[in-house]
Amino acid sequence: MKRVKILSLLAFLFGLFAVSSSSALPTLLEPANSDACVETSTMFKWNSLDSAVRYVLLLSSDMDFPTESPETFVDTLNTQSDTTLASEILLDGGILKTNSFYYWKVVAIGGNGQRFTSDIFSFHTRLSEIVLISPVNDVCCLERHLQFKVETEYASLDSFRLLITADTAMTDIIIDTLIANPLISSGIINITVDLPFNAQTYYWAAYQNASDCWSIFNIENQHNFCTKAGAPDLLTPEDASQGTPLFENGMPFEVTLNWSPVEGALYYTGYYSETQTFGASTEFGTTDTSFTFTLPDEYNKTYFWKVFAKTDPVLLVEDVLDSCSSEMSEIFMFKTPIEPVLLNNPTDSSTCVPMITNVGWDTVAVAANYHLQVATSSDFADTTIVLDNANIGGVTATIAFPKGITSYWWRVRVKNTDNIGLWSNARMVTTTAETPGAILPLNGSTGNPLQTTFSWDAGKTGSSYRLLLSETDDFKELLVDTNLTLNTFTFVLPNYDTKFYWKVMATYGVCPGAWSSTFNFKTYIAPPTLKTPVKDTTMVEPVLVIFEWTGAPGTVSYDYDIANDSLFQDIHTFERNKNSTWLRLDNLEENSSYWWRVRGENAQGTSEWSEVWHFTTGIIRPNAPILISPKLDYTKVRVDTTLFTWEPSERADEYKIVVSESSDFANLIIDDTTTVTLYTFSGFDNATTYFWKVGAINAQGMSNYSNVWSFKTLPTIPTDTVNLLEPADESINLLTGRQTFKWETIPNIDSYEIWLSENADFSTLLIQNNKVWINQYVNQIEKLKGLTTYYWKVRGVNDAGNSPWSETWSFTTEDPASVSFTDYFDTHIVPSPVRSQANVTFTLNEASAVTFEILDLNGNIVLTQNFTQMQAGSNNIKIDASAMASGTYFFRLESMGKTEFGKFVVNK
Structure with a gap:
């Protein structure tokens, strides 16, 4: 019994749990809450409940879901108890309206009648589809610059999208443009686009957007249209074609207009007019892509033309079926030529025409510039044109014909920036002999040799030439005036460093040419003149050989060669660009032959080599001797026997000694030679200064003299006795201070010697001075004593000795008291x-x-x-x-x- 109760309790609890589980609320899934862009045909979804036997979907524009609301929709789903109940439903068939706000919920009903209601979700449906107005569907022959028009039910939009494709699936997009905040006027949106292709079928649709929600578009509602065929491309005459070469042959002005074909064209219509607006125009039609017609005979006239095509009939606007006109072509312009020029001079078939000739023609009123052509053929083929000048401002021009004795044709036409005239009739002329051009010597050249070859461009075979040569550019004084049959001439010019002038003229038959330009050139400077060593000199000492020459005026520098052979193949010494006219060499060999030459240079060129001179060296002279005695400035040379000595000189064979009383050796006392290094002489005067020098001699000659030394011979011993004057002998009361001693002069002395003593025998001396140069002596150093007797005497002195003493005199100083x-x-x-x-x-x-x-x-x-x-x-x-x-x-x-x-x- 107790077990039955427990089982019943468990069953009750299980049933209670089951009821509790089935009482959960449905969960809404789609559309999501607050979804802003829901399609009008959409699936509503929620999760299923195990306990539900049916569901009720409630949809309303009112959050309170009033039953009387016309938008409220209730649907009951019945299923068998053993079948899974559906949790979704598709609402279609116009239930949902575009651009509308809705609320929805689901009620689940259990088997026992219980009701479980979900939360409420809201959503907003997509914007309504925009209405396409134009271009209307299936219309054709539209311009590529096209306006699109749509209609919207909204007063404002966030954006507008125009989609143009080349296919019905709308995938081959040609234009996809988006416009923010489009302008809406009375519900109409206009947009103009340029379509890329002619004769093309396009498909188009439009979309509108508000609050991040784009309108729907039913592809079945798309429109299609086609554009008209493209314009023909105008070919010829090209735009802005000028009268020439368009009407190269002149009147009549027949012109053929050409254009490219248009696919599907049945025929073409064109217009030409004298005005770009085609206010007064001529229309023409043709099934061909060209049209030929003749214009009035008017020069310098402007015409405009254009063409369009007609294609197969198509549906046009307003459902009219007719042929379609293509786009109109561009407008091209062309002109008839300006009238031809009338030539004046030279006349046709003129001969002996100068190589440089002026030509002229009549004025053309509208001409801004003229175009002149000269050719070697009458048809003026490109390869024969030698002059082509299209920018001549006047009615004359100068032609420089390239060749003499040649026929040329010339013609002129007007050539403005906007039009070209017809060519004049061509005229033919035959040139005279052409003016020669100098080849050598080069014009303005310098440094040319005296023997100069003149050459110039050869004229036509059979030409003769006249050559003039002068030292002045006016050719008043001629060095050469000659007629030649060759184009070369050699002449020896008369002067160095001189400018010469020359010109040449050619003649062929009876046609003399013009004189050439005056050419000038300058000869090189004269070669230097050699001075030393003199030509063919022998026994030139090889040490310190001096080479000297004289340069021509204007010479800046010199080149010299000194060679061991006369052909200057074995060069001993050379130098270039030397600035002086001499050089000194000390490296020549003894007893050898040498050849030398010099040439000058300046900025204008290099002279010829001078004459080649030859010389032969000898041997090296001795060195100058070095003197030994008498020593320089020695003053005590004896006159009885004087010995001169010097050091031996290398390479000396003998010596020359000269002695004179003057340093310039004007009068020689000794002029002698000796083979030894000493020389003895007797007979010099006493007290005399002599000068002497020695030279060393060998076969080459004498060396430089030695240094000049001087000496002085001893004088004779003085013999006269000095006579004393002051103070007088035995004078008394003389001052003790400065005392002056005086005496008479004597000859043959260098100085005087004075003694002063307090003793008559001069055993002690107060004054002993032998360097008294005059005949008095002032005692300023030693002060004399007062009341004292002094003794003094004087004698003469020279290098040979002393004279006798004078008498001894005395004097007594004063008593100071x-x-x-x-x-x-x-x-x-x-x-x-x-x-x-x-x-x-x-x-x-x-x-x-x-x-x-x-x-x-x-x-x-x-x-x-x-x-x-x-x-x-x-x-x-x-x-x-x-x-x-x-x-x-x-x-x-x-x-x-x-x-x-x-x-x-x-x-x-």
Whole structure:
């Protein structure tokens, strides 16, 4: 019993669980909640519930799902209990409206009648399909520049798409354009496009977009149309064709218009007119792709033309069936030619026409420029045209014919930028002999040889030539005036470094040509003139050989060759661009032959080589000797026997010695040769200066002289005795200061020697001076004692010896204590007594030298001051007595030949 209850409880719980599970709500799947672009034919889906036996789908434009709402849709799905219940349903057949907002939910109904309602979802259906208006379906013969028109039920759109394809499946896209915020006027959208192809069937559709939702488009609603055939391509005359060559043959002006065929064309219609607007035009029709007609006989006339094609009948707009006109071609323009030119001169068939000839023609009123052609054939074939000038502004031109004795044809036409005229009638002329052109010497050339060959372009076989040559460009004075049958002439010109002028004229038969241009050239400078070594000189010393030459005026530099052979194949020495007219060589071989030559150069060229000169070398001369004795400036050379010596010179055979009393060796005392390096001479004068030099000699000649040395011979010993003058013998009271000794002069002495002593035998000397150059001596160094007797004597001195002594004289100096004071200069010494420093003041009548001395009581000088110049008037001398002992002192002031004595005291 208890077991039955438990089983019943379990069954109840299981049933309770089953009921609870089947009570879950349906979950909506599609369309998703808030879906913004749902098709009007769409599948609604939700998940199935195991407990559901049927479902009810509710659809409404109202979120509250009122039952009276016309959009509410209820569908009940009945299935067998053992069959899986469907959880989706397709709504079609116009239930959903385009561009509409809907709410939907699903109610699941269980077997016991229970209802389980899903959440509510919302969605918005796709925009309605746009309405195609034009081009209408199946229409043809439309322009490629085409306007498309559609109709929309919306006042505004986010974007608009136009799709044009070449196939009905709309996959071969030709144009796919998108326009944001398209302009909508009364529900109409207009868009113009340029289609790429003529005679093409197109398919088109349109779409509209709002809120990121594009409208649907039923491909069955697409339209198709076709464009008209393309315009014929105009071929000839090309656009802007000018009168020539279009009407090369002149009147009548027959023209053929040509164009390309148009596929399917039945015939063509064209127009030509004198105006581009075709206001007054001529129409023509043809089944061919060309049309020929004749224009009026009017020069320089402008015409315009165009063509279109007619094709098979097609359905046109408004359901009219008719042939289709292609697009109109471009408009081409052409002109009839400008009238031909009338030629003036030269006349037809003229002969002997100058190589450079002026031609002329009549003016054409409309001409801006003229076109001149010259040819060697009357048909003016391209290969025969020698002159083609299409830019001549006037009615004359100059023709330079390329060849003489040749027939040429010439013609002229107007050639403006916008039109070309007919050619004039051609005229033929025959040229005269052509003007020769110089070949040699080159015009303006320099450095040409005296023997010059003239050559020029040869004229026609059988031509003769006249050549003029002059040193002036006016040819008033001619060097050459000759007639020739050849185009070459050789002439030896008269001058170097000279400009010459020449010209030539050719003549053929009776046709003389024009003179050529005047050509000029210049001969090279004259070759140098050799100077040394003179031609065929022999015994040229091979050391330091001087080569000299003279250059012609205008020569800038020189080239020289010195060779071991006369053909200059074995060159010993050479140099180029040398700036001087000489050179010195020291590397020539002894006893050898040499040949040499020189040529000059300047900016204009190089001269000929000079004459070749030959010379032969000898041997090398000795070196100059080096003197030994008598030594340079030696002054004690004996006159009884004088010995000259020098060092031997290499390669010397003998020596030449010359001696003179003058440095220029004007008068020679010795001019002798010797084979040894010494020479003895007796007989020079005493006390005389001589100059001497020596040269070394061999077969080549004498070397340079040695350096010039001088010497002086000894004088004779002086024999005269000096006579003393001052101070007089046995003079007394002489000053102890500066003492002057004087004596008479004697001959043959270099100086005097004076002795002074306190002893009569001169055992001790106060003065011994043998360098007294004049006949007096001033004692300024040794100061004499007062009240003392001195002895003195003098003799003459030279390099040979001394003269006898003079007599000995004596004198006695003054006693300082007995000196009498004078007052010549108003001399004062302050302060008095003097302690250390003192000032000496005195007055001079005139500017003069001054000597101031201070002596002690013994007559000894303790201070001396000498002044070479002191001023006239008051003067002042500072003295320093700091070294003097206290006591009485004397002063002596000498000036202007006067001596003032005084006394002062030093007290420390």
